[in-house]
Amino acid sequence: MALNRVCSEEFSFPLLASRVSGIGSPPLWKPSPERGWARPVIGRDGDNDLSKSFSYVERRRSLWTDKAEEKMDMLWEDLNEELPPRRSQSLRNELSGDGGEKKSSLLIDESSAVAVGCGMKLTKQKKKKKSPNVLVLMRVLKKLLGPPSSYILRKSQPLRRNITRVHCKNLTTMGDSFIRPHLRQLAAYQPILPFEVLSAQLGRKPEDIVKLDANENPYGPPPEASPILSLLHSHTKVFEALGNMKFPYVYPDPQSRRLRDALAQDSGLEPEYILVGCGADELIDLIMRCVLDPGEKIVDCPPTFSMYVFDAAVNGAGVIKVPRNPDFSLNVDRIAEVVELEKPKCIFLTSPNNPDGSIISEKDLLKILDMPILVVLDEAYIEFSGVESRMQWVKKYENLIVLRTFSKRAGLAGLRVGYGAFPLSIIEYMWRAKQPYNVSVAGEVAALAALSNGKNLEDVRDALVRERERLFRLLKEVPFLNPYPSYSNFILCEVTSGMDAKKLKEDLAKMGVMVRHYNSQELKGYVRVSAGKPEHTDALMDCLKQFY
Structure with a gap:
């Protein structure tokens, strides 16, 4: 069977078409008013079996790459569900051929991207009933491929073995x-579930859930009064500011001038060096869009924040992984080798690192900055470390x-800032590429x-640091947990003594306490616990004591 590349104004894709059977008359073609084309038709008037003819069309070479056999298995499974065993086997014989006879057109080309039966429709039959096999096959194909309204053959000729051209019109099939x-092929990012969803899943009120997983x-700023009066004043002021917003119906300042001026006073860095985003996540994606061409690579040092790998995949970039040392410090020598050999474009580093809370030493950071690579330093948790930010270094x-x-510093995770x-040589291009109204009023x-x-x-920072230290001391007393010292507002714990980390997380969730478990090879046996209020720590420890 010929496989040909087709080029039209709209698309380029190969076509596989043939008759199901090597016997019988060629199929009928329903005339089309446009350019003398015709739509393929299954069967003939007067025939009520499937053994005459129909076509197979490969939609696009990349459509089902490496999955055609799986799709064919799905077809057979669906046919088996639709038909009694004998009819299903009969239909399969019709499609696949039996007794060694070569009468099948279920062909799979080298790229394994065959779609079946696009553009087919049944011949109108006035008196005779349609074959049950035909109806079942069409129903299954429609479920696999969508409605058959997309493809029109270029010539109004009977279907032959060497048909090579197809024109795509009204592309609605898939x-x-x-x-x-x-x-x-991209797997969706798995975010933390919000209170409302957790509440429904656990059958608990949101206020009865201890959320130490994010x-x-x-x-x-909570809706209820905080027991710490100084915090109450701060968060009340945030709510008052939100309630007294001027011009909420007007688009926000695309340059966030007031906020950048305030950040300049806070950091000591001039506002022209500062860019504001809808959370740091937006800026991670923006950097990749501005820096990476498809196929270029980043360096990732797992275990670390998983958004770097996710955004790289979204932007068509490759990822070179340089795992951290057993103590979660960076393997700087290996990073240097990778930079020299692989020529990656940028490296993403987190300090303090998520999920273990370790910080990057100034010595290691300077070594990496001396390499020919763009260094993106994520300081989402820097306030809890006691280490000065490197913002001035830019x-x-x-x-x-x-x-x-x-999100962490000011408790504004839900407002995304x-x-x-x-x-200055880089920020110019970030301004050009960013969404104009990316930060809400x-x-x-x-x-x-x-x-x-x-x-x-x-x-707030001091309260969370104190609670982190208290939490660390208490977790060290748990016989099946090995907590790691942290410079952030969370603690990573290795789950030991034969206890399963994932099951521990699930059991705590049933008790209304949420901790984080990672479904990754590096962290399969670990859980991460956020530092919360003292009463949150007490609730966690009460639950953990039930396991020993």
Whole structure:
């Protein structure tokens, strides 16, 4: 069977077409008013079996890459469900041939991307009933491929073995054919579930759930009064600012001027070096869109924040993984080898690192900055480390970007406000590529209100650091947990003594306490616990004591 590449104005894709049977008359073609084309038709008037003819069309070479056999298995499974065993086997024989006779056109080309039966429709029969086999096959094909309204053969001729041209019109058969091929294989990011969903799943009220799985700041800004009066004042001010927003019906300032000026005062870095985003996540994606061509590579140092690998996949970039040392420190020598041999474009580093809470030493960071690679330093948790931010370094190092967020520091995770410090030679292009109104009026107002209460932000930070240290001491007393020292607002624990980490997470969830478990090879035997309020720690420890 001939496989040919077809080029038209709209698309380019190969066609596989043949008759099911090597016997009998060729199929009929329903005339088309346009250009003398015709639509393929199954069967003939007067025939009520499937053994005459129909076509197979390969939609696009990348449509079902490496999965055609799986799709054919799905077809057989569906036919088996639709038909009694004998009829199903009979139909399979008709399609596949039996007794060694070559009468099948279920062909799979080398790229394994065959779609079956696109563009087919049954011949109108006035008196005789349609074959049950035909009806079942069409129903199954429609489920696999969508409605048969997309393909028109270029010539109004009977279907022959060497048909090579197909024209695509009214492409409605499969919407995912419009999607970039690499995205069809992309696994969705698995985010943390919100309170409302957890509440429904666990059958508990949101206020009865202890949420220690997402490193959120539990102090702010909550709807209820905080027991810490200084925090109460800060968060009340945020709510007042949100309630008194001016011009919420007007698009926000695309340059976030007021917020960038406030961040300049807070960081000591001039506003022209600062770019604000809808969370630091938006800036991670923006950097990749501006820096990476499809196929170029980033360096990832697992275990670390999984958004780097996810965004790289979305942007069609490759990932070179340089695993961390057993103590979660960076393998700087291996990073240097990879940079020299693989020529990656950028490296993403988190300090403190998520999920273990370790920090990057100044010595290691300087070594990496000396390499020919763009360094993106994610400081989402820097406030809890006692280490000064490296935002000022972007004025000296042209290959350094530093990212920050209001999610942890100010308890504004739900309002999505992040920011970054960029060298002037890079930030110019970030401004060109970013969405114009990426930070909402509400997000900017809340961030400004939080920054205007610097003393309260410090109180929140100190409260969480104290609770982190208390949590670490208590977790060390649990016989099946090995906690790691942390410079952040969470603690990573190795689950030992034969206990299963995933089951521990699930059992705690049933008790209303949420901790994080990672379904990755590096962290399969670990759980991560966020530092919360003292009462959250007490609830966690009460639950853990039930296991020993």
